[in-house]
Amino acid sequence: MPGxxxxxxxxxxxxxxxxxxxxxxxxxxRNARRTDADPRPPRREDRRDDVREDRRPRDGYRSRPxxxxxxxxxxxxxxxDEGRPFGRDDRGARSGRPxxxxxxxGARGPVDxxxxxxxxxxxxxxxxxxxGRDDRGERRPYDxxxxxxSRDDRGERRPYxxRDDRGERRPYxxRDDRGERRPYxxRDDRGERRPYxxRDDRGERRPYxxRDDRGERRPYxRDDRGERRPxxxDDRGDRPAxxxxxxxERPTRDAxxxxxxxxxxxxxxxxxxxxxxxxxxxxxxERHAAPVTEDNGFAKLGVPMPLVERLAxxxxxxxxxxxxxxxxxxxxxxxxxxxxxxxxxKTLAFGLAALARLAGGTARPNRPRAVVLVPTRELxxxxxxxxxxxxxxxxxxxxxxxxxxxxxxxxxALERGLDILIATxxxxxxxVDRGAAxxxxxxxxxxxxxxxxxxxxxxxxxxxxxxxxxxxxxxxLFSATLDNGIDELVERYLVDPVxxxxxxxxxSVTTMAHHVLLIEPQHKKVxxxxxxxxxxxxxVFVRTKLGADRVAMQLREQGVFAAALHGGLNQxxxxxxxxxxxxxxxxxxxxxxxxxxGIHVDDVxxxxxxxxxxxxxxxxxxxxxxARAGEEGTVVTLALPHQKKMMERIGRDAGLTVEPVRVRxxxxxxxxxTGARPTxxxxxxxERLRRLLDxxxxxxxxxxxxxxxxxxxxxxxxxxxxxxGGRDRRRDG
DNA sequence: AAAAAAC
Numbered sequence: 210m211p212g213x214x215x216x217x218x219x220x221x222x223x224x225x226x227x228x229x230x231x232x233x234x235x236x237x238x239r240n241a242r243r244t245d246a247d248p249r250p251p252r253r254e255d256r257r258d259d260v261r262e263d264r265r266p267r268d269g270y271r272s273r274p275x276x277x278x279x280x281x282x283x284x285x286x287x288x289x290d291e292g293r294p295f296g297r298d299d300r301g302a303r304s305g306r307p308x309x310x311x312x313x314x315g316a317r318g319p320v321d322x323x324x325x326x327x328x329x330x331x332x333x334x335x336x337x338x339x340x341g342r343d344d345r346g347e348r349r350p351y352d353x354x355x356x357x358x359s360r361d362d363r364g365e366r367r368p369y370x371x372r373d374d375r376g377e378r379r380p381y382x383x384r385d386d387r388g389e390r391r392p393y394x395x396r397d398d399r400g401e402r403r404p405y406x407x408r409d410d411r412g413e414r415r416p417y418x419x420r421d422d423r424g425e426r427r428p429y430x431r432d433d434r435g436e437r438r439p440x441x442x443d444d445r446g447d448r449p450a451x452x453x454x455x456x457x458e459r460p461t462r463d464a465x466x467x468x469x470x471x472x473x474x475x476x477x478x479x480x481x482x483x484x485x486x487x488x489x490x491x492x493x494x495e496r497h498a499a500p501v502t503e504d505n506g507f508a509k510l511g512v513p514m515p516l517v518e519r520l521a522x523x524x525x526x527x528x529x530x531x532x533x534x535x536x537x538x539x540x541x542x543x544x545x546x547x548x549x550x551x552x553x554x555k556t557l558a559f560g561l562a563a564l565a566r567l568a569g570g571t572a573r574p575n576r577p578r579a580v581v582l583v584p585t586r587e588l589x590x591x592x593x594x595x596x597x598x599x600x601x602x603x604x605x606x607x608x609x610x611x612x613x614x615x616x617x618x619x620x621x622a623l624e625r626g627l628d629i630l631i632a633t634x635x636x637x638x639x640x641v642d643r644g645a646a647x648x649x650x651x652x653x654x655x656x657x658x659x660x661x662x663x664x665x666x667x668x669x670x671x672x673x674x675x676x677x678x679x680x681x682x683x684x685x686l687f688s689a690t691l692d693n694g695i696d697e698l699v700e701r702y703l704v705d706p707v708x709x710x711x712x713x714x715x716x717s718v719t720t721m722a723h724h725v726l727l728i729e730p731q732h733k734k735v736x737x738x739x740x741x742x743x744x745x746x747x748x749v750f751v752r753t754k755l756g757a758d759r760v761a762m763q764l765r766e767q768g769v770f771a772a773a774l775h776g777g778l779n780q781x782x783x784x785x786x787x788x789x790x791x792x793x794x795x796x797x798x799x800x801x802x803x804x805x806x807g808i809h810v811d812d813v814x815x816x817x818x819x820x821x822x823x824x825x826x827x828x829x830x831x832x833x834x835x836a837r838a839g840e841e842g843t844v845v846t847l848a849l850p851h852q853k854k855m856m857e858r859i860g861r862d863a864g865l866t867v868e869p870v871r872v873r874x875x876x877x878x879x880x881x882x883t884g885a886r887p888t889x890x891x892x893x894x895x896e897r898l899r900r901l902l903d904x905x906x907x908x909x910x911x912x913x914x915x916x917x918x919x920x921x922x923x924x925x926x927x928x929x930x931x932x933x934g935g936r937d938r939r940r941d942g
Numbered sequence: 943a944a945a946a947a948a949c
Binding site for chain 2: 584585586611612613616633634635636637638639640642661664666667670752753754775776801802803805823
């Protein structure tokens with residue numbers, strides 16, 4: 210029905226705040242009813258009091274009895290320590306323990322699981338059929354070869370929940386019917402699952418990455434890892450021989466300033482060209498790397514000397530307000546709620562505290578001592594990178610654990626023992642289920658973007674993890690917008706927390722200029738393009754993934770080089786897009802709210818919100834992508850007539866003082882605000898986008914030899930036909 | 943309702 214849908218690309222169904230609130234209430238009530246009427250053993254909430262009692266000094270960690278875990282419905286986590294704090298010595302003896310055969314699980318699994326994790330299919334893990342695929346004949350051993358290039362071929366992928374129906378291609382776990390070898394995922398049918406590191410005693414079977422017995426190939430050969438596999442960055446500390454991306458080796462500001470600039474810069478480029486660099490810390494403009502002086506602010510706060518010195522090497526000698534405020538309490542071991550404006554140095558605030566408190570300790574295999582939970586993979590990478598140099602000067606180990614990245618390095622790292630684990634909730638839960646991560650030794654739990662982690666969508670996974678972490682440890686919750694949304698988390702997991710709020714959770718007026726432009730729907734496209742066509746880096750925010758793809762495409766059509774970033778892209782594409790934006794090859798990033806929080810890119814001078822944010826918190830977080838660490842920036846929000854009221858409310862809540870201004874294309878207002886300029890109208894060739902999006906080419910003679918078979922690249926014939934891969938396959942949710 | 947978060 211053309212004409213019905215507004216021409217502005219917005220969806221028609223809009224929920225008022227009241228409606229949303231009502232939906233929440235209804236849902237809450239439903240859950241409550243279920244609990245009340247439920248004769249089954251008490252849930253987490255009901256055990257809250259126990260948890261409280263359990264809180265005691267840090268020597269008192271204990272693992273919760275497994276019976277309790279079972280109630281919460283987790284998949285068979287390592288169950289060996291029944292009642293015993295750390296004595297898992299019975300693990301080796303399979304016979305002495307209840308086995309997780311299907312009957313066993315069938316009896317207790319599905320119901321319980323359903324309760325806490327309704328989105329999971331109860332028998333998911335058991336559904337994997339190691340043998341006896343009827344269609345086995347179709348699959349050939351070398352399928353593996355064409356899988357990799359083809360997977361990254363298109364920037365797009367379908368959400369993992371939907372990937373099962375792809376037809377001949379089966380999900381990751383089920384792809385292993387290629388031969389007689391059983392993959393590690395299928396350990397279930399051995400009767401139990403042991404933590405990963407203990408499988409050695411089964412005999413000849415070695416950990417996944419060492420399984421040369423499959424043939425000559427070692428899929429995760431270390432030698433070429435550094436180049437091809439961006440996410441191994443975190444292993445650097447453990448492989449001193451290969452540390453091409455060590456932060457410390459980056460040319461220092463001094464070196465550049467002293468005129469070896471060009472060569473240094475070239476080396477810099479070379480070092481990083483294949484790596485999604487995540488430049489986390491705003492470099493402070495002044496000060497040479499200096500030795501620690503008397504008046505070093507961090508030293509005064511009680512930060513250990515090795516950390517202070519390491520920071521000083523980067524010229525970081527004066528703590529930001531949020532750091533000054535939270536560090537004393539955090540170092541003292543208290544639970545802290547920290548709120549500081551976007552870009553104000555929260556990562557370092559909790560990072561320094563955690564590392565200082567971890568210093569000197571030793572991690573046991575698979576039992577991280579501290580966990581940082583973050584809402585997006587990119588943010589996880591960034592936090593990991595930011596902490597990297599500090600972790601290493603203390604001789605500690607850290608690792609990034611998140612979806613979309615290969616398992617083996619994560620298994621490895623966990624097995625070696627980690628002091629600080631940076632994770633997204635989904636993958637960490639996964640690893641816990643696999644027994645590769647055991648959280649009963651976690652002394653410090655940190656939630657970055659805590660209010661977001663308390664959102665309805667995240668909450669179940671987050672609480673599932675927090676429930677596994679023993680009471681008595683320290684909890685740090687940080688965000689730029691800490692509001693009442695986190696009450697439940699606070700009440701449930703924090704003890705006597707102290708709140709530090711260094712900035713108003715309102716829009717900065719000193720370094721950030723805000724503009725709300727009232728526009729007509731038919732002008733949206735061209736105004737967007739003119740603003741995006743300015744000099745400098747621009748982040749464009751849209752509401753949906755599809756919208757991101759569409760706006761990016763429209764920009765390219767009008768001659769502005771832009772690419773979309775959203776959770777529908779595969780991880781490789783996400784990395785490449787973000788890396789290109791960071792290194793300047795991509796001037797315009799069109800993103801969903803995946804990039805709204807935490808992500809730091811230098812010199813983003815304009816944030817353009819093509820779709821208004823959902824609420825004032827989103828406004829502040831999106832806006833916070835510019836004007837980082839004291840720099841200046843402009844935030845422009847486009848509002849259609851029907852969005853005017855909403856935007857006024859959001860602006861009010863966010864502390865904006867500006868009035869919406871009515872503009873049309875070409876108006877001086879826009880020009881003055883952002884440096885907008887007309888576009889060339891000459892479309893950017895799709896090839897250019899593809900170069901950016903496609904995985905680096907593999908060496909000749911590998912990979913596609915068997916191609917043309919079942920590999921998705923068989924659609925290679927469509928290359929150049931303008932498809933922004935996979936769009937046609939996806940459906941509007 | 944969207945987005946994000948495991949494979």
